[in-house]
Amino acid sequence: MAVRKLNPVTPGQRHKVIGTFEEITASVPEKSLVYGKRSTGGRNNTGKMTVRYRGGGHKRKFRLIDFKREKDGVPAVVKTIEYDPNRSARIALLYYADGEKRYIIAPNGLKVGANLMSGAEAAPEVGNALPLANIPVGTVIHNIELRPGQGALLVRSAGNFAQLTSRDGDYCVIKLPSGETRLVLSACKATVGSVGNSDHGLERSGKAGRTRWLGYRPHNRGVVMNPVDHPMGGGEGRQSGGHPRSRKGLYAKGLKTRAPKKLSNKYIIERSNKK
Numbered sequence: 001m002a003v004r005k006l007n008p009v010t011p012g013q014r015h016k017v018i019g020t021f022e023e024i025t026a027s028v029p030e031k032s033l034v035y036g037k038r039s040t041g042g043r044n045n046t047g048k049m050t051v052r053y054r055g056g057g058h059k060r061k062f063r064l065i066d067f068k069r070e071k072d073g074v075p076a077v078v079k080t081i082e083y084d085p086n087r088s089a090r091i092a093l094l095y096y097a098d099g100e101k102r103y104i105i106a107p108n109g110l111k112v113g114a115n116l117m118s119g120a121e122a123a124p125e126v127g128n129a130l131p132l133a134n135i136p137v138g139t140v141i142h143n144i145e146l147r148p149g150q151g152a153l154l155v156r157s158a159g160n161f162a163q164l165t166s167r168d169g170d171y172c173v174i175k176l177p178s179g180e181t182r183l184v185l186s187a188c189k190a191t192v193g194s195v196g197n198s199d200h201g202l203e204r205s206g207k208a209g210r211t212r213w214l215g216y217r218p219h220n221r222g223v224v225m226n227p228v229d230h231p232m233g234g235g236e237g238r239q240s241g242g243h244p245r246s247r248k249g250l251y252a253k254g255l256k257t258r259a260p261k262k263l264s265n266k267y268i269i270e271r272s273n274k275k
Contacts, residue, residue: 003132016206019199023090025112026080029063033103037062037086039215055062057215060062060085066094066102067143067151069129069189072119078112078127088158088200092127105143105156107193118189126193131170132164133186139164142195144174145188152191161194166194171267179273222247 002022008014042054063084076094079101084091092106094116103118110127124136131148135141140161143152155162155177166173169181190216205211208218223241227234231249232241244252 002129003199012209014206015204016210017202017204018259019197021083022084023081023106023196026082026093029138030101031081033093033101034052035064048093053219054215055090055217056212057214058085058213062086063091063103065091066104067153067156068149069104069118069143069191071096071100071102072147073121075116076102076116078110078114078116080128081110081112082105087125087156087241088197089156089195090158090197105191106196107142107191108159108198109193110196127191129191131186132174132184132188132190135164135190135192137164137166137174139192140194141174141192143170144180144189145190146184146185148185148187148189152189158195159226162190162210164190174267176210179270180268181270183267183269 001021003017004020005017006013028038035224037060039057040054041056042049044050063082063086065084074096077193078092079095080093082091082093084104087105090106091237092110094102094104096102104127114127116127117123120131120134122128122130122134124130124134124139125196129143132141132144140154140163142161144154144162145151146153160177162177163175164172165175165181167186168183170186173181173187174184175181222230222232222245223239225233230247231245233240246252
């Protein structure tokens with residue numbers, strides 16, 4: 001994966017940096033694994049706006065991704081690497097030996113024609129999913145479950161990876177991309193390798209219209225509003241706005257929002273090192 005910068009023939013292309021899409025091998029998704037996705041525009045089931053600055057955007061079809069990888073012992077072949085508008089990572093279409101087709105998150109280095117396997121007997125190679133108990137210490141992993149059979153919840157976006165650092169009884173110690181170190185049951189599955197499309201973070205839209213295509217509307221800051229509209233609004237001239245906070249008055253940038261008595265706190269060994 002690489003990025004390309006375009007010649008500034010128009011103002012919108014002057015700062016535009018996009019991916020090359022060189023790894024993508026198919027332009028039309030597998031019809032049996034997609035369904036229409038309705039856009040909400042940030043509204044809930046009563047029509048009330050619950051998320052601001054959403055709306056518009058291009059129509060999308062949702063691709064069903066296999067996060068459970070429960071077809072143990074059945075070999076699969078990578079047929080295509082495809083673009084997915086619903087996530088930052090690329091997806092890979094697998095053809096299983098029994099005729100079933102499934103999408104998975106495409107790890108870095110996965111090529112068309114590669115053979116993949118899931119289950120305890122699978123080799124710890126890129127793209128294979130196996131229980132943490134069977135993965136060697138020090139291996140780079142992604143798509144990590146938190147409960148056995150639940151499906152992957154952690155480390156799924158482009159370029160991310162975690163590392164299995166050690167074992168502790170029935171648990172494995174995993175260092176997550178945030179810097180947090182936590183315990184995960186050894187029976188939980190994870191996929192070997194890092195998530196592909198690692199240069200996604202280098203992309204720049206170049207113009208406001210490209211952001212609108214993704215379904216985002218213009219976002220106006222609280223400090224430019226009036227006091228009646230936002231706690232940070234008002235003041236003569238340009239005021240800093242005081243302590244950063246949300247429209248409802250909750251402190252931002254520093255307020256801890258995690259529940260102090262959350263049950264999973266006991267599994268966290270070391271918190272994120274971000275300030």
